[in-house]
Amino acid sequence: MANTVFIKPRHRVQVKPGAVVTLGQAAQIAAPDGGLIRRLKTIPLYRIQPSDKNIVIIDMMQMIRAVFDVDSSLDVQMIGPSQTIIEVVYEKRKVSTASFVLVWLLLFVGSAMAIMNFHEDVSMQRVHRHLYEMVTGQAVDKPLLLQIPYSLGLGIGMILFFNHWFRKRINEEPSPLEVEMFNYQQSIDQYVILHENKESLRPLDDA
Template sequence: MDQTLYIRLRHRIQVRPDDELTIGTIAQLSGDKELIETVRALIIHRISKADKNMVVIDVMRVIDLLRKMIPNLDVQPIGASQTIVEILYDKKPFKPVLFVLVWLLLFIGAAMAIMNFHEDVSMQAVHQRLYRILTGKTVDSPLLLQIPYSLGLGLGMILFFNHLFKKRINEEPSPLEVEMFKYQLDLDQYVSMNENKESLKKIDDD
């Protein structure tokens, strides 16, 4: 009697160089407990320097390995057909000088963007007119409006990005996180299409 194994590949996993990828690492398994324990430790790929930063494991490769090991096994794939394996190498040491230079570049760039925007919309003239409407006086620097506006601008940025340093304000994702999520999905789709050797077929392969 054929044994049935349900397998669902994980979308993305992270590993270290020289790790061994097993069926249990890249997929969720469902079926007979003894069968799962048997196939869980099967090695599907060994990470090497040739893999660089990414490896794509196709479900057909997994099925072929399982059928070779257990000829009568009935494999039922569910969900994604590829697993993207990201290889994490040791991080480079922290460089304070480079950090300060990048921080200054971003700070000056953000400040210039905000000032240029305010100049384009004549924000100072708007504040002067509002101050004259509210108080009946004309001043060049209506600090009564400009100081709260500046503080509110900073507070608005914190609420917009939903983070205060590393602390999240609430569980709702920020617009930046949503855009990064969309970018990651597009990147994963690109990697799946271009790094998956099982799905690529060239003229020379004929």
């Protein structure tokens, strides 16, 4: 047990271009000896190359081989995921104010047109007039008593649905959009793990 080392690969790690990925960055390490942990954390696993673009996969076998190169007497126990996704984060270009305003206007106008077209398709104004006449017994062309609360409720409902007011989260529960984005990211990660990991692919004529 004294020579047993437990290694748990992290799911995703962000590094800068040209960085050297160490075992301490790519995985969590547990061992009885604190000095051994510090030594293992500094083991280099991979240097980011320009040809790697933005994704590199480090397999657990690569981690085990790196540990054995340092000390072959260790009993390495791997737990958790079998790969670590290394995401190379490049410096982002600053978005100009003009571009931000243009995109904001496009989204605003597009969203407004979509909502108006939907209400026109379902004849929402006629429905409001009919409901107002049923409740009050009076026929009016613009039942503002229904339309104003409906408009406010539409906006408040969207805020509650997406669980955000600008950057502020209303509660800790994820919104449906965040859940869908999470599922999408999980699918992307699985695809990347299968197609970017060279160790998991073996050509037919490979001995």
